[in-house]
Amino acid sequence: MNPEFRARRVVLLAPVVLLAAAVAFVAQRPLHHRAGWQPWLGTVNAAVFWSLVALPLSAGLVRVLARRRGDRGRGRSFAEVAVVHGTVPWVWMILLPGPGAGVAPRRVSLLPLRDLYEVLTQGTPVTAVVQIGGNLLVFAALGCFAPVRFRALASVPRMLALGAACSVLVETAQYVLWLDRVSSVDDVLLNATGAGLAALASRRWWAR
Template sequence: MARVALRSLVPSRLRTAGGKDGPVPKDVPEPEPDPPRGRRVGAVLVRVLATGFAFVFMVAFAVVLARLTLQPSPASEALTHSNLHPGRSLRAYLDQPELRDAVKQIGGNLLLGVPFGVLVPVVAPRARGLLRVLALTATVMLLVELAQGSMVTGRAFDIDDVILNTAGALVGYLFIGRRLGRAVHARAGSG
């Protein structure tokens, strides 16, 4: 009983993290007080709005992706062929006489993956992290290419498209998505 009474007189900074009396090591920071309730509610509201906006943008992106990749192209049916060898289409793009055509093909496929790298960490917080974003992007793009190659007239499966789309997601994640995901979901567990 006397120990409890004495303990209440000892400042908390002199107690160790384990609750025993004694000085706290210098490298152990003082626990921060909980933010006021209004600030927590505001943070949750911002998180919900940012996630909702990112979700709407992701749905819009999915519609654009479907229109760009799953629209039939009967005029190019005789020109298309599947590519299962990484790098083959890239070499063909770079061998074209017009540099503009190569930039359009390679740059377009890279840009198509960027929204995944930016939006996935916001929309799906459990999918945050470089490897998870890349795996999710590669899986989605592989499914798009499989659908394109098997069901769409004038389109073919191309593994280089999957690689370029995934590389675009990497760029989007490293430049924007990682920071944006942390900003929106950083304190999801606290408060």
């Protein structure tokens, strides 16, 4: 699909999506019992809400960049904006502090597949789908669009390595910032796998 046409469609659909997101956000807000800025910035729903708010801005940015670059720059502009817009909200959600941030002991899980096994065997099917699917999507936009934009990244092994490196940085930040989250090697494995699978899905559009 033409990137400029796609951007226009996003601009037209954005008000409808934004209205639905606003209604859902206001409806769930009292459930958090938080005051001040936290309901607006410190919840998963807030991260989703603001990513939807930014959709029209991202679509407009694609059009601006494409116009500056000419016809040959449409795909490049869309890929650049998509990488940022599709990755930042996930990283934001990962770095949200838990209830024991700064107080609870820091937790690290370095045994591969242990956390994944516990989720599959002890959690509910919904929990397993959300946790595994969410981890696969964290760097999916990076894996999908980075090879389209950068020829040097047009390789599944390179995208696996880049996804793993970015995930290690995020997991390290969780530990250093004392966010009451588990820094897990399984998250790194799933994040990297998601980036690699997304790269495979976009292979026909990779930069040559």
